[in-house]
Amino acid sequence: MQHRALGRSGLRVSRVCLGTMNFGTDPQAPTPEPEAHRIIDTFLDAGHNLIDTADTYRGGTSEEVIGRAIARRRADVVLATKGAAPQGAGANHRGLSRAHLTRALEASLRRLRTDYIDLYQCHVPDPDTPIDETMAALDDFVRAGKVRYIGCSNFTAAGIISAQWAAQRAHGTPFVSLQANYSLIARAIEAEIVPTCQEHGLGILAYSPLGSGLLAGRYQRGTRPADGSRLAQWAAMPSPMARAFVTGLLAERHFDIADEVTNVAAELRTTAPTVALAWLRSRPEITSVILGPRSSDQLTANLAGLAFDLPETISTRLNAASQCTVSPAANGQHHAT
Incomplete structure (x- = not known):
């Protein structure tokens, strides 16, 4: 299994990252705890090491599930989590202030049952907090030994x-990573963000590699997302940003790209997710691809997809079909990671 340095650091991470937004203990969690443990064991046994979560996933229970699952294998895991999301009703219970991040980190450490986080990430930007304050607080976490590296999303x-x-x-600790929305239907980061990460020493962790399921064939042209699907839930949210994201994602051009992925899969006698994941793995600017499986079977299938080698002619064809996709709503960063 290949590993790469994360940005301009000595931390080596697997080319695949396990995303855990589906893990939880509540009855509505897509992945209940026993299956989450099986997924984590399968992932680690295959030689991968990077596991990503956030304090806001399933109300914090994703972190709790992970903490119990890796207790005996902590040294084998590069553990990443994120802070910034609201953790209470108070004015200082959200964002990237020193006050909130300090509380958020301590809570994550308790839920994860660990003394340190390998990669602590700012989940979203906070325009109300000076970036100097945020970076100083993160540097203090590193100096205190509670965090090893820091990143952003x-x-x-x-x-x-x-x-x-x-x-x-401040002669402090810089970011070594960025989580970004990137796939065959979301390539907007190539214009400015990728060159910036390369110049400033950040590795890129790509989330939504299957375009929120569009590239896997979960949604059909001209048809509303099925009740209970993630897109249906987002479309029902009061947030205009969430609704705009769904509208942008279901654009005709994106279905054209998904159709081309399906055509390629048929020609290569494989699946559409395999083609989409293999294309993403071949991108040299991407350090690790974040998978968010709901089951161990789905994880196994996705890992096989990431091991698939696309012929150069096919990669060129997919690049040509997708390179002009620049929809701010669907290709910009969204906050579901």
Whole structure:
């Protein structure tokens, strides 16, 4: 199993990252705890090491499930979590302030049953908190031994530069990673964010590699998302951003790309998810691809897809079919990771 350095750091992570947004203990959790444990064991036994979660996933129970699952294998895991999401009704219970991040980190450490986080990430930007305050707080976490490395998620190119400059001014700890929405139907990061990450030493962890299921054939052109599906849930949210994301994702051009992926899969006698994942793995700018399986069988199938080698002619064909996709709603960063 291949591993890569995460950005400009000495931390080596697997080319595949296990996303755990589906893990939880509540009855509505897509992946209940026993199956989550099987997924984690399958993932680690296959030689992968990067597991990603967040304090907001399933009300924090994703972290609890992971903490119990890796208790005896902690040294084998590069454990990543994220903070910034609301953790209470108070004005200081959200965002990237020192006050909130300090509380959020301590709560994550308790839920994960660990003394340290390998990669602690800012889940979303916070325009109300000076970036110098955020980076100073994160540096303090590193110096205290509670965090090993720091990263961000959903940041713009300008936000990344501001954060790295703030760390440099304070002789502190810089970001080593960015989580970004990236797939055959979401390539907007190639314009500014990828070059910025390369210049400023951030590895890229790609989430939504199957375009929220569109590239896997879960949604059909001209048909509303099925009740209970993730897109149906987002479309029903009061947030205009969530609804705009769904509308942008279900654009005609994206279905054209999904059709081309399906055609390629038929020609290669494989599946559409395999083609989409194999294309993403071949991108040199991507350090690790985040998979969010609901079952161990789904994980096994996705891992096989990431091991599939696309012929160069096919990669060129997929690039040509998808390279002009620049829809802000569907290709911009969304906050579901």
